[in-house]
Amino acid sequence: MRSILAIDxxxxxxxxxxxxxxxxxxxxxxxxxxxxxxxxxxxxxxHIYKPVLAVEMIACYGMPVGAETFExxxxxxxxxxxxxxxxxxxxxxxxxxxxxxxxTTKAKDPNIRQALIDRLGxxxxxxxxxxxxxxxxxxxxxxxxxxxxxxxxxxxxQSP
Numbered sequence: 001m002r003s004i005l006a007i008d009x010x011x012x013x014x015x016x017x018x019x020x021x022x023x024x025x026x027x028x029x030x031x032x033x034x035x036x037x038x039x040x041x042x043x044x045x046x047h048i049y050k051p052v053l054a055v056e057m058i059a060c061y062g063m064p065v066g067a068e069t070f071e072x073x074x075x076x077x078x079x080x081x082x083x084x085x086x087x088x089x090x091x092x093x094x095x096x097x098x099x100x101x102x103x104t105t106k107a108k109d110p111n112i113r114q115a116l117i118d119r120l121g122x123x124x125x126x127x128x129x130x131x132x133x134x135x136x137x138x139x140x141x142x143x144x145x146x147x148x149x150x151x152x153x154x155x156x157x158q159s160p
Contacts, residue, residue, distance in 0.1 A: 003027065003051040005044050006146035007079055008138045011071040015138025018051065019146035026120065026131060029139040034075050038082045045083040053089035054149035055079060056141065090149045097148045113140050116147065
């Protein structure tokens with residue numbers, strides 16, 4: 001596995017991160033409309049060096065949910081279908097990501113952000129950008145999905 005295209009899905013727009021697994025570095029991040037991100041998935045799925053698709057999956061925690069949650073679920077399937085209809089993506093659950101990166105499921109977004117900075121490097125400044133420079137909001141969540149998926153892939157390779 002060379003790279004991971006990770007998505008933090010939303011009902012109308014989603015964060016994404018392209019992560020180089022071998023070098024443990026951020027290649028690209030952004031927030032796109034779901035229609036534009038679906039096209040990116042389609043293009044990435046056809047690339048000769050096809051990345052692995054990892055998507056943060058919706059999970060039920062016993063609370064009622066609204067229409068936005070169901071719309072987000074539909075987009076997860078659309079992204080997977082656009083990427084490669086014959087191949088399942090890696091579905092990553094938020095609780096597992098929190099536990100993996102922070103050691104607790106009670107971690108909040110700032111804790112996850114700090115864990116990623118500790119691992120990959122500080123954002124830096126405009127004059128001297130660091131490895132996580134320019135990453136904001138949903139891009140951090142997508143990067144967390146990418147790092148988690150990369151680590152899970154490594155663990156699977158090591159297991160007998």
